Amino acid sequence: MVNCILIDDEPLALQLLEGYIAKIPFMNLLGQFDSPMQAFTVLEKEQVDLIFLDIKMPDITGIDFYRSLTRKPQVIFTTAYSEYAINGFELKAMDYLLKPISFEKFMNACLRVNSFVELQAKKEAPQNDFFFINVSHKMHKIFIDDIVYLEGYKDYTKLHLKSSNNPLLVLHNLKYFEDMLDPQRFVRVHRSYIISLNKVTVASRKAVSIGNVEVPVSDNYREPFMTYIAQYLR
Structure with missing residues (x-):
């Protein structure tokens, strides 16, 4: 869930964006304001993830x-004046x-913010350094740092481990591990491969x-990886 507020001195703009937010299940509107100064109380008291912020306002x-x-x-600037774009992105605006x-453009911007908020939540959550996986009716303990790379075969995945010359064949597809593992440590580079970034020695396109x-x-995976x-x- 993304907690957001709207700040815009145009009532019609507030009404439009409020209607857009109501259509998106993961967006939660905490308040809307026609002046930035009115928003201070909410920003101080509530957990606000995102501001939709007009640029050109009177005060x-x-x-x-x-x-x-x-x-x-996080902030998404909304304005009728394109000349402010550089200033907005200098402040690391999400959009x-x-x-x-x-x-359509509003929805795409919200999806980017939602992905960012979910990723931050995962990074802040306590992470175990191991998990158990069923292999041939036996529960194997896998240490995250022991994984070198994962190789997918339709409904199966081979776990290539630093501690073993023989990979473990697991009855889970690659998407299962892609969703489970920390995306800051494990990256999919091919429909059949997820790699441990810590284990990479040389990378090219x-x-x-x-x-x-x-x-x-x-x-399909080159640009995000690069x-x-x-x-x-450096």
């Missing part, structure tokens, strides 16, 4: 208001929606080396 611009906040929720805002093993990187790698370029 203070949305950009200056957002800069003034000590605790900054910048140019009025008139279509429901076409393949990843993990020790002596080379894992292919497919077109974007992640780019964070660590």
